[in-house]
Amino acid sequence: MSAESAGPGSAPLCPEHGQALSWFCCSERRPVCAACAGLGGRCRGHRIRRAEERAEELRNKIVDQCERLQFHSASIARYVAEVLPGKNQRAVSTASAARELVIQRLGVVRSLCESEEQRLLEQVHGEEERAHQSILTQRVHWTEALQKLNAIRTSLVGMLTHLDDLQLIQKEQEIFERTEEAEGILDPQESDKLNFNEKCIRSPLLTQLWVTAVLGSLSGTEDVRIDERTVSPFLQLSDDRRTLTFNAKKSKACADAPERFDHWPNALAATSFQAGLHTWMVNVQNSCAYKVGVALGQLPRKGSGSDSRLGHNTFSWVFSRYDQEFRFSHDGQHEALGLLRCPTQLGVLLDLQAQELLFYEPASGTVLHAHHVPFSGPLFPVFAVADQTISIIR
Numbered sequence: 001m002s003a004e005s006a007g008p009g010s011a012p013l014c015p016e017h018g019q020a021l022s023w024f025c026c027s028e029r030r031p032v033c034a035a036c037a038g039l040g041g042r043c044r045g046h047r048i049r050r051a052e053e054r055a056e057e058l059r060n061k062i063v064d065q066c067e068r069l070q071f072h073s074a075s076i077a078r079y080v081a082e083v084l085p086g087k088n089q090r091a092v093s094t095a096s097a098a099r100e101l102v103i104q105r106l107g108v109v110r111s112l113c114e115s116e117e118q119r120l121l122e123q124v125h126g127e128e129e130r131a132h133q134s135i136l137t138q139r140v141h142w143t144e145a146l147q148k149l150n151a152i153r154t155s156l157v158g159m160l161t162h163l164d165d166l167q168l169i170q171k172e173q174e175i176f177e178r179t180e181e182a183e184g185i186l187d188p189q190e191s192d193k194l195n196f197n198e199k200c201i202r203s204p205l206l207t208q209l210w211v212t213a214v215l216g217s218l219s220g221t222e223d224v225r226i227d228e229r230t231v232s233p234f235l236q237l238s239d240d241r242r243t244l245t246f247n248a249k250k251s252k253a254c255a256d257a258p259e260r261f262d263h264w265p266n267a268l269a270a271t272s273f274q275a276g277l278h279t280w281m282v283n284v285q286n287s288c289a290y291k292v293g294v295a296l297g298q299l300p301r302k303g304s305g306s307d308s309r310l311g312h313n314t315f316s317w318v319f320s321r322y323d324q325e326f327r328f329s330h331d332g333q334h335e336a337l338g339l340l341r342c343p344t345q346l347g348v349l350l351d352l353q354a355q356e357l358l359f360y361e362p363a364s365g366t367v368l369h370a371h372h373v374p375f376s377g378p379l380f381p382v383f384a385v386a387d388q389t390i391s392i393i394r
Contacts, residue, residue: 016042024054116205127200134193145185152182198372211349211358212365214277224280224381224392227270229259230301235267235385242392246287246385263304269381272297278350280381281362281393284321285344289387291329292346293318294357294379306332310384317371318382319346319359328359328369337369345393350379 014021014033021031027046035041037048155178159171168175225241233254236245244267254260261267282292291310299308299315306312311320311329319337320327326337346368349358357371383390 022051024049024051112205113209116203120201120203120206123200127197131194131196134191138188138194142188149182149185152178202372204367207358207370208365208367211360211367214349215279215347215360215362215365218277218279221393222271222278222280223394224269224271226267226383226392227259229257230261230266230268232261232263232265232267234265237267238391241270242394243389244383244385244391245389246289246387259301261301261308263302264309264384265386266291266301266308266310266382266384268295268299269383272378272380273350273352274378275352277353279347281345281347282383283344283391283393284346285342286388287321287385287390289322289385290390291318291320291382291384292348292359292390293382294348294350295382296375296377297380298377299382310382316382317357317373318384319348319369320384326368328371330371330373335369339368343368348381352379 012021013019014036017033017035019033019035021033023032023034023037023043024030025032025037025043025046025048028043031051032041032043032048036043037046038044156175159168159175163171226237226244228237228241231237231244231254233251234247236247236251237243238245246265256262259268284290284292293310293316295310295316295318299313301308310316311318311327311334312332314331317330318328320329321342324342326339328335328337343361345362347360347362349360350356351358352375355372355374357373359368359370360366361368383392
């Protein structure tokens, strides 16, 4: 009887020999008959076991697997019944504590901001009142001076008009005294006392909070790139025009041009800013000698004098590093900056509405220096490097 002709209730037979499948070939991993497992069978030389032994082995494996599944199920059930509720409770508790901490800390910040706001507004009001009183005092003083000058002039005109020669000679001393009195009234002079002092709103706290808020609200930094026409022959510019590398040997490949710095290792950006709020960042971790800042387009490019040296003229404002010394420089005035560590990145924040230039550390948002000055024209990001490499970060 063939395997195909076996009845529905009968055991399957070997399709090749028509015998019962009472053996198991471990090599081919299938049941075989005695003829297949014999010397002339197809499974000769294979590892052969009795079918019932293999079945018993599988039954034992199933039993073991069922036990493991039972243990696994019990573990999951305990996790669901015991661990997750505890986790949920702790999450609720931790979230509540976190919420309270946020409210508490922002409450402290809000209170501090409100106090600082009140303090600064009081200073603004006080400065406004002081300037107003100074102007009123000056108005009264110069109104009296005008009245006195008019009276003297009227008196002198009257003498000139109504007195004869003898009477005029007799009035010589009075004329001298009136003239001397008039000459004693000097012309008005410009005085800072009459101007509102904007320094009254200088506040490290306000500056730091403002920088943090601005950096958090800006979508990204400016796409600043170097103008290759300005690059010093002591510098090498990368293909993407964002990296400057110092080379002590002057390059002969750079063609001389009116825009190019020919002595100092400087370079200007291709883009200038004349309104709004702008920020860009520079990777400075590989350099111990660099300058980063802004400059007017009129910055001279030629020669070894201070006119084209960044920070030594009226055209440039820069943050600089030389070894462990950090400074802010403008017009030959150098302000030492006591930094506790060397920044790996340097950020520049230019607020042209407020006429303010800030340098900050991007990682912490810490303001390293702030400078307030009326700028007289569009400003270009400017760079100098005299040691290794600096790169504009995008």
